[in-house]
Amino acid sequence: MDxxxxxxxxxxxxxxxxxxxxxxxxxxxxDPIFHSKPLGQAIRFxxxxxxxxxxxxxAISYGDRSTPPLGGREIKALWAEYGQRWxxx
Numbered sequence: 001m002d003x004x005x006x007x008x009x010x011x012x013x014x015x016x017x018x019x020x021x022x023x024x025x026x027x028x029x030x031d032p033i034f035h036s037k038p039l040g041q042a043i044r045f046x047x048x049x050x051x052x053x054x055x056x057x058x059a060i061s062y063g064d065r066s067t068p069p070l071g072g073r074e075i076k077a078l079w080a081e082y083g084q085r086w087x088x089x
Contacts, residue, residue: 001074006081009070012063013040013086020069021057022049040086046072047079 001009017039024031032053037045039062046058059069070078079086 001077003081006078009039009074009078010082010086013043013088014038015062017042017060017062019046019058019060021055021059022046023054023057025052025054040088043070043075043078043086044084046075 015038016036018036019034019042022032022034034042039060042060042062046055046060049055055072058072058075060075061067061069
């Protein structure tokens, strides 16, 4: 993801987003269910959940249906670029 694309996603940090593809690591534990939350919060959650869940198939959907979802690699790159600024008003 290039810098202009990252900046575009960052500007949408308050848009509703949905997290999918997060799997429990525990035997017999249910996979977590996520309700819509702002994109910035969704990105922060995934970064902080690394190691606590199987994130190999994670995706964050946001914007309209034509917007491709963010995968794990993009989420990590966006966090590395903007960090806690995802949570700014």
